[in-house]
Each structure stands twice: as C-alpha cells, then as structure tokens.
Amino acid sequence: MSTVERDTRHDIIDVAERFFRQIGYQKTTVADIAKSLRMSPANVYRFFDSKKAINEAVAERSMSELEATVAAIAAEKRPASERLRDILSATCRINAARYLDNHRLHEMVACAMEESWDVVRGHIERYDAILRSVVADGIARGEFTARDPVTATHCVRMAMLRFCHPLLLAQCAELPGPTVEEMIDFILAGLGAVRSAA
Amino acid sequence: MSTVERDTRHDIIDVAERFFRQIGYQKTTVADIAKSLRMSPANVYRFFDSKKAINEAVAERSMSELEATVAAIAAEKRPASERLRDILSATCRINAARYLDNHRLHEMVACAMEESWDVVRGHIERYDAILRSVVADGIARGEFTARDPVTATHCVRMAMLRFCHPLLLAQCAELPGPTVEEMIDFILAGLGAVRSAA
Structure with missing residues (x-):
C-alpha cells in the first residue's frame, strides 16, 4: 500500500x-x-x-490503542501488583471516556460483537496475553499466591467486566456497586497479593 | 384479591x-x-x-424464586464461605438453565432492563442484601479478612456478572474464561477467606 x-x-x-x-x-x-x-x-x-469492514477497522484501531497503553505499563520495571493496578485503572479510564458519554458508540460495539466476533475475540486474547504476562510475573516473584496464571488472568478479566463492557458501563452506572479502586483491591486480594499497609 | x-x-x-x-x-x-x-x-x-406489566410479573416471579433459593442457603447453620459458595453456584446454575438454552428469553430480559429498570433494580438490591448478610457474618466470625461488608458484597456480585447477566452468559460462552468454580475460588480469596486445603 x-x-x-x-x-x-x-x-x-x-x-x-x-x-x-x-x-x-x-x-x-x-x-x-x-x-x-x-x-x-x-x-x-x-x-x-463493506460498512462492516469499516466498522472493524474503527474497532481495531481503538482496541490496538488500548493494547499499546497496557503493554507499555506491563513492560515497566515495577512490582507486578503496581503494574496490574495501573493496567486495570487505565483500561477503565479509557473505556469510560470512550463509551460512558457516548451512547451511539454502543451501537457500533454491539454491531461489532454481532457481526465481527473474531475481531472482538482477537482483542480479548491479546489483552489477556498482556495481563497474563504480569500475573505470571507476580506469581513467579512470589508477589501473588495464586497458582495458575491462565485461570487467574481469566478471573481478573471477568471481575473487571462491569468497567469494560460498553453495555454494562451504562447499565451498572445506575446501580450501587464498587468503585474501580475497590474492585482492583478485591482483585489483588483474589490473586493472593501480599497486602500493602492501607 | x-x-x-x-x-x-x-x-x-x-x-x-x-x-x-x-x-x-x-x-x-x-x-x-x-x-x-x-x-x-x-x-x-x-x-x-399492559404487556409491560405482564413482563414485569413474569420477571418478578422468576427473580423471587431465585431470591428464595439463595435466602434458604444463607439461613443455614454452616460456615459463611460454604454458604457463599453454594449461593453463587446455585445462582449460576439457575441463570444458566434459564437463559443459556433459550435466546428468546434474552429479549424479555432486555426489555425488562429497558422498560422496567426499577423491577430489575429491586431484585438486585434484595439479592445483595442476602449476599451481604453472609459476607457480614463471615467477617464477624473472622472467616473473611475483608473489612467492609457493603463494598465486599458489591465486589462479589460484580465478579459474578458474567455468570448472571443473560446477555453475557451468551457472549462469554464463546470466549476463554474461568469456570464457575474457579471464579468462586477467586472471589473467596478476594474476601480474604482462610484457604482450605485444596
């Protein structure tokens, strides 16, 4: 080209x-x-x-921006728990900025989920791989007592779903629920992170 | 009447x-x-x-069946961690049976979420209250090291969303992710449950 x-x-x-x-x-x-x-x-x-192909390109661009942001944090030389905390809060911040104030974008994402599942799936797999590298590192260094990095990463991603899925961001905003920080603390405890003085 | x-x-x-x-x-x-x-x-x-009122009655009946099931488990005389595990797996089992094999029911729930949010919200608040009673009990007995039962309950509910929300049950079924049991183990660790020999 x-x-x-x-x-x-x-x-x-x-x-x-x-x-x-x-x-x-x-x-x-x-x-x-x-x-x-x-x-x-x-x-x-x-x-x-097709318009579908344009939508996929729009979605892929925004997904790869998020992936680049979290990959950069994952590569930093800091404790795994700090990097994980920053990755999860950056993810929430980026998604909230993108979807919370723009309901029309939900439609685009809903269509991508219906029509272009492979694109969405590819993003989730790449995001998981970055998250898993940090989780595995934390387990290897003895920062987390969790045993299996694959399972632990799945659980971390699932626990954050409310702050990442465009539809849930809107639906859950009207319900009592944890803040991003509270959820991240809970997740770090779920990984068996040594609790910092708080 | x-x-x-x-x-x-x-x-x-x-x-x-x-x-x-x-x-x-x-x-x-x-x-x-x-x-x-x-x-x-x-x-x-x-x-x-209206048809909306009928839908609300259908939704309320199925929600109150779930609430009755989990309230009965919550009232048992057993360790909080066991009751919580059973409440969460019963919830997942009931939701999966209800929604996973019937895509048409998603439409009904999506409409209830759009048109009858107060009914859905009421259910979530009642479900939360039951969950919170068990979490608070576990904290009071020293089974969980988590401090605030309200926040902890919110985190537990959020971490289970993938297994409870009808739309997510369908979407996440096609993605790599944790089993119900893995997610419950992670949640118990998040609460700071004393780990049983496993």
Whole structure:
C-alpha cells in the first residue's frame, strides 16, 4: 500500500468514526463517508468492501490503542501488583471516556460483537496475553499466591467486566456497586497479593 | 384479591412466560395470551394494564424464586464461605438453565432492563442484601479478612456478572474464561477467606 493509500484508508476510518459517534452506526452510509471526503463511494469500496469492514477497522484501531497503553505499563520495571493496578485503572479510564458519554458508540460495539466476533475475540486474547504476562510475573516473584496464571488472568478479566463492557458501563452506572479502586483491591486480594499497609 | 382472581393472574403469567419462551416477547400479543386462556383481552387487562406489566410479573416471579433459593442457603447453620459458595453456584446454575438454552428469553430480559429498570433494580438490591448478610457474618466470625461488608458484597456480585447477566452468559460462552468454580475460588480469596486445603 502506498503512502497516499495509507492516508486515504486512515481518513476513511477517521470520518467513519466521527459519523458513528454523531449519528450512529446504523444510520451512517458509505455514501455519507465518501461525500464527506469528497470522493466517490466506489473509491471507499476500493479500501473497504463493506460498512462492516469499516466498522472493524474503527474497532481495531481503538482496541490496538488500548493494547499499546497496557503493554507499555506491563513492560515497566515495577512490582507486578503496581503494574496490574495501573493496567486495570487505565483500561477503565479509557473505556469510560470512550463509551460512558457516548451512547451511539454502543451501537457500533454491539454491531461489532454481532457481526465481527473474531475481531472482538482477537482483542480479548491479546489483552489477556498482556495481563497474563504480569500475573505470571507476580506469581513467579512470589508477589501473588495464586497458582495458575491462565485461570487467574481469566478471573481478573471477568471481575473487571462491569468497567469494560460498553453495555454494562451504562447499565451498572445506575446501580450501587464498587468503585474501580475497590474492585482492583478485591482483585489483588483474589490473586493472593501480599497486602500493602492501607 | 379472591382465590379465583389469584389463579387467573397466575395463569396469565404462566401462559405469557410460555409465549415469551416460544415466540419471544416482541411477537407475543395480549390477544395471543387471552386466546390461549379462552378469555377476552379485556379480561387480561383487568389484571395487567399492559404487556409491560405482564413482563414485569413474569420477571418478578422468576427473580423471587431465585431470591428464595439463595435466602434458604444463607439461613443455614454452616460456615459463611460454604454458604457463599453454594449461593453463587446455585445462582449460576439457575441463570444458566434459564437463559443459556433459550435466546428468546434474552429479549424479555432486555426489555425488562429497558422498560422496567426499577423491577430489575429491586431484585438486585434484595439479592445483595442476602449476599451481604453472609459476607457480614463471615467477617464477624473472622472467616473473611475483608473489612467492609457493603463494598465486599458489591465486589462479589460484580465478579459474578458474567455468570448472571443473560446477555453475557451468551457472549462469554464463546470466549476463554474461568469456570464457575474457579471464579468462586477467586472471589473467596478476594474476601480474604482462610484457604482450605485444596
């Protein structure tokens, strides 16, 4: 792909995401996106063969931004419990900023979950691998008494679901529940982290 | 309400639930329910002023069955950790049996969450109160090192969400994740339960 082509692809993703935020995924058409970029729909279709493919690119970009943020924290030279705490709070912060104030984005994510499950699944597997590296490191260093890093990582991810799943972010906001910090403390205890003086 | 009236109300809820399972909430009409009971729609409306009210009654009945099951376990004279384990696995078992094999029921629950949030919220608050009584008991007896029963209960409920929320039961079934037993072990560790020899 040439630089120009890469830029065009990038522009299409930008404009599509803006439309999805403003008028929602269902109402956005490929013609809207093309018009806004002063190009023909046929030209958009040279890059993406369907609106679904554009949605996947939008979703993949935002997922890989999150993955890069947490991978950078995971690679720091600090105790595993500190890195895990920072990874989980960064994840919550990014998801809340993205979804809590924009209900139209739920529609986009719901569609990705319906139509492009493999994309969502791929993200969850990559996210899990990063989380697992930190959990395994904490177990190896004796910071966590949990035994199996795979199971422990699954449990950590599941316990954070309320703060990560776009639909739950909205539904649970209206219910009594733990703060992000309380949930992270609970998770660290679940891993058998040596309790810091608190 | 007379016995006959109570029976009629009960019959309407039974038939409505059957329709919701078989053809889905949206497609079911009050006329269908009336016809199946050989009564007029006007008679159904004497008991429930809308399909929404019927859905609420169906949801409330199934929620109160779950609440009764867990309240009975909570009242047993056994260690808090055992009761908590049994409450959480009974909850998962009941929800899985109810929702995992019947996708049409998701629609009913999704509607209840949209239209009758107070009913759902009331159930969650009653369920929380039962859970909290066991958690508080475990803290008081020194079985759990967690400090605040309210926060701890919120964390326990959140950590179980994947096994309780009808939509998540379906979505997460296709992802790697913990078993119910693994998640309960993690939760007990999160509460600071004294680990049994395992």
